[in-house]
Amino acid sequence: MGRGFGESFDQDVGVNGAPNLTLHEVDTARRHVFKCTAGAVAMLLGSHTLAMSAGWSQPLPLGFTAVPVSVADTLQVPPEYVANVLYRWGDAVGMAAGAPVFKADGSNTWEEQTLQAGMHHDGMAFFPIDGNPRHGLLAINHEYTDDGLLHADGMQHWSAEKVRKSQAAHGVSIIEVIERQGQWRVMPKSAFARRITASTPMAVSGPARGHDLLKTEADPSGSHVLGTLNNCAAGQTPWGTYLTCEENWNGYFSASTTPNADEQRYGLRHQGWGYRWHEHDERFDVARHPNEPNRFGWVVELDPMDPTHTPIKRTALGRIKHEGAITTLSQDGRVVVYMGDDERFEYIYKFVSRDKVKPGGIKANRDLLDHGALHVARFDAAGHGRWLALTQGENGLTPENGFASQADILIRTRQAADQAGATKMDRPEWIAVHPHTGEVFVTLTNNKQRGQPGRDIDEANPRGDNIMGHIIRWREGHGESNDAAAQDFRWMHFPLAGDPGTDKPPYRGDVQGDMYGSPDGLAFDAGGMLWIQTDISTSAMHKGSCKRMGNNMMLCADPVSGQAKRFLTGPSGCEITGLAFTPDRRAVFINIQHPGETASERSDPVNPQAISNWPDGPAGGRPRSATVVIRRKDGGAVGT
Numbered sequence: 001m002g003r004g005f006g007e008s009f010d011q012d013v014g015v016n017g018a019p020n021l022t023l024h025e026v027d028t029a030r031r032h033v034f035k036c037t038a039g040a041v042a043m044l045l046g047s048h049t050l051a052m053s054a055g056w057s058q059p060l061p062l063g064f065t066a067v068p069v070s071v072a073d074t075l076q077v078p079p080e081y082v083a084n085v086l087y088r089w090g091d092a093v094g095m096a097a098g099a100p101v102f103k104a105d106g107s108n109t110w111e112e113q114t115l116q117a118g119m120h121h122d123g124m125a126f127f128p129i130d131g132n133p134r135h136g137l138l139a140i141n142h143e144y145t146d147d148g149l150l151h152a153d154g155m156q157h158w159s160a161e162k163v164r165k166s167q168a169a170h171g172v173s174i175i176e177v178i179e180r181q182g183q184w185r186v187m188p189k190s191a192f193a194r195r196i197t198a199s200t201p202m203a204v205s206g207p208a209r210g211h212d213l214l215k216t217e218a219d220p221s222g223s224h225v226l227g228t229l230n231n232c233a234a235g236q237t238p239w240g241t242y243l244t245c246e247e248n249w250n251g252y253f254s255a256s257t258t259p260n261a262d263e264q265r266y267g268l269r270h271q272g273w274g275y276r277w278h279e280h281d282e283r284f285d286v287a288r289h290p291n292e293p294n295r296f297g298w299v300v301e302l303d304p305m306d307p308t309h310t311p312i313k314r315t316a317l318g319r320i321k322h323e324g325a326i327t328t329l330s331q332d333g334r335v336v337v338y339m340g341d342d343e344r345f346e347y348i349y350k351f352v353s354r355d356k357v358k359p360g361g362i363k364a365n366r367d368l369l370d371h372g373a374l375h376v377a378r379f380d381a382a383g384h385g386r387w388l389a390l391t392q393g394e395n396g397l398t399p400e401n402g403f404a405s406q407a408d409i410l411i412r413t414r415q416a417a418d419q420a421g422a423t424k425m426d427r428p429e430w431i432a433v434h435p436h437t438g439e440v441f442v443t444l445t446n447n448k449q450r451g452q453p454g455r456d457i458d459e460a461n462p463r464g465d466n467i468m469g470h471i472i473r474w475r476e477g478h479g480e481s482n483d484a485a486a487q488d489f490r491w492m493h494f495p496l497a498g499d500p501g502t503d504k505p506p507y508r509g510d511v512q513g514d515m516y517g518s519p520d521g522l523a524f525d526a527g528g529m530l531w532i533q534t535d536i537s538t539s540a541m542h543k544g545s546c547k548r549m550g551n552n553m554m555l556c557a558d559p560v561s562g563q564a565k566r567f568l569t570g571p572s573g574c575e576i577t578g579l580a581f582t583p584d585r586r587a588v589f590i591n592i593q594h595p596g597e598t599a600s601e602r603s604d605p606v607n608p609q610a611i612s613n614w615p616d617g618p619a620g621g622r623p624r625s626a627t628v629v630i631r632r633k634d635g636g637a638v639g640t
C-alpha cells in the first residue's frame with residue numbers, strides 16, 4: 001500500500017460522499033443534456049449518487065497483461081490490445097485535396113506547417129459529436145518545438161521563415177476522428193478541423209482584461225493577444241469547451257540582461273531558452289515590448305465545435321506556468337478548476353466559480369470562468385490543508401504589499417501566492433478527480449533541488465534530492481462533506497515513486513506493483529481506475545535505478561490500494577502524455593511526445609534518427625510526436 005494509507009481515510013468514502021458532478025458524467029451527456037434539459041444538473045447529480053452506491057471501492061480488476069520494461073524503440077501494449085498511430089507531426093489537418101504532404105527531411109515551409117499537425121503533442125481531450133462515443137473531435141496541444149528536427153538544417157542560418165515555422169508548429173489541433181469496424185481514423189476532410197498557432201488572434205477576459213500591464217503598442221486596449229504558447233496539459237469544461245494551458249511561455253522571450261524582480265519571478269531571462277524568436281519577431285523582445293510576456297501564462301478556453309470561435313484567455317484563473325486545468329463541480333453546482341504550476345517550489349491552485357453551471361452549453365456559460373475566487377494550497381502538518389484565497393484584501397494581498405487590485409493579483413499570481421504563504425511543491429503536474437468520490441490526486445513529478453540549503457523538505461514534500469517524484473491525494477472539507485468548494489482539505493501521500501528494492505536513497509520509493517518514477521500525466525477513467533504517465537528526463541534515465549526502468553511508460557493503478565500495473569511503454573527518448581478516453585471506454589487516446597530526444601536541447605538534423613525513428617521506421621526520416629489510439633482486440637472496455 002502507498003505511504004500513509006489507512007482505513008480511517010478510506011472508510012468515510014462511498015454512499016455518504018459528496019455528490020460531486022464529474023466531467024465523465026457530464027461529458028457523456030453533454031450538448032444533448034445541457035442544450036435541452038432544464039433539469040440537467042439535478043438529473044446528473046442523481047446519476048452520480050447511483051454510481052457511488054454501486055460499490056466503487058471494491059478492488060479494481062486491472063484485467064490486462066502487464067508489459068515488461070523496455071528500452072526498444074517501439075510502442076508496447078498488452079498482447080490483447082492493439083495500438084494504431086493516428087496523427088503525427090506534419091500530418092495534414094482537415095483537407096482532402098491540396099493538403100501539404102509531410103516532408104521527412106524537414107523542408108516543409110512555414111505556410112505548409114500552418115495546415116499540418118504541430119510538433120510535440122501534449123494534453124488532449126475527446127469531444128463526442130451528437131453523443132456518439134465512436135465519432136468525435138480530438139483537441140490536441142502542441143507544446144513546443146525541437147528546432148533541430150523542425151527545419152531541414154536545424155537552427156543554422158536562422159531566419160524569419162524559421163521563426164514563423166516554429167510558431168506555426170505550436171498551439172492546438174482540432175481534428176475529427178471516427179471508428180468504423182474497430183478502426184479509428186482521422187477524417188481527411190472535416191468542417192471542424194482547425195489549427196491554432198502562436199499567431200492566432202485571441203481575446204482576453206476576466207478581471208485583468210484591459211489592465212495597464214496587458215497593454216502593448218499593437219493592442220492599446222489590453223484585450224486582444226496573438227497566439228498561445230507552450231500548451232501543456234489541458235482540461236474540459238462541463239459545458240463542452242476545451243481548456244488549453246500555457247506552461248513554459250517565459251522561454252520564448254528575451255529579457256534584458258538584468259530582468260526586474262517580477263520578470264525573474266516568472267523565469268524571464270536574456271535570450272530566453274534558445275528559441276531565438278526575438279531575433280526576427282520583435283514581439284518577443286522584452287526590451288521593446290515589456291508587457292508582451294504578461295499576455296501569456298493563462299488558461300485559454302475554446303469551443304472545439306466551432307472552428308470560427310475566438311479562443312479566450314481567462315485571467316480569473318491566474319497567470320502561472322499552467323500545467324493543466326481539471327474541472328469538477330461543487331455540491332451546489334459551481335465549477336471548480338484544479339491547476340498546477342509546474343516548476344520546482346511552485347504551487348497548486350483551485351478556482352471556484354461565482355455562478356453555477358447552467359444547462360445550455362457554451363452559450364449559457366460563456367462568462368462562467370470570468371467570475372470566481374482563485375485559491376492556493378497550503379499543506380499543513382498531520383494531513384491537514386487549507387485553501388488560501390487570492391482575493392484582494394485577504395491573506396496580505398493589500399495595496400501596501402503591492403496588490404492594489406484583483407488584476408494585480410491575477411497578473412502576478414506567483415507573487416500573490418508567496419505573500420499568502422502557500423506550500424512550495426515538487427513540480428505540480430497533472431491533477432485528477434475521482435469520478436465517483438471527488439477525491440483529488442496530483443503528480444509532483446520530481447525536484448532534485450529539494451533539501452538544498454534554504455529549500456527544506458516538509459511533510460508534503462518529504463524527500464531531499466527528489467528525483468523520482470510522488471503523488472498526493474486529498475479530500476475536500478471536514479468529515480465526510482468532500483465538497484470541491486471547501487476551504488480546507490485532508491491529504492496524504494499516494495506513493496512516493498521509486499523502487500522499494502534499491503539501496504540508493506534518491507531512487508527508493510514505496511510503489512506497489514510495477515515500479516515507476518517521475519509521474520506526470522494523470523487521469524481517471526469513468527470506472528475509477530487511475531492512469532499514470534511518466535516523464536523521466538533523458539538525463540536522469542541513465543543514472544542509478546532509472547537505468548532499470550527503461551523507456552517512459554503508462555500504468556494503471558487502483559486508487560484505493562495503490563497497486564500499479566504497467567500498461568504501455570513508449571519508444572526511445574519519448575515521454576507519454578495526453579490521455580483521453582471515449583465515453584464508452586472502448587478506446588483510449590494517448591500522445592507520444594518527443595521520441596528520439598537526447599540529453600541535448602535540440603536534435604541533430606544531420607543524424608535525427610540517432611535515438612529513435614518512431615513511428616515511421618528507418619525509411620521515415622525523422623522521429624515524430626504522434627497521437628495513438630489503443631483498444632482491446634475483443635472490443636471491451638480498456639483496462640478492465
Ligand code: FEO
Pocket residue numbers: 122143232233247323342429
Ligand atoms: Fe509540459 Fe510540466 O509538463
Ligand code: CA
Pocket residue numbers: 232233323429430520521
Ligand atoms: Ca507534463
Ligand code: CA
Pocket residue numbers: 429445520535
Ligand atoms: Ca514533465
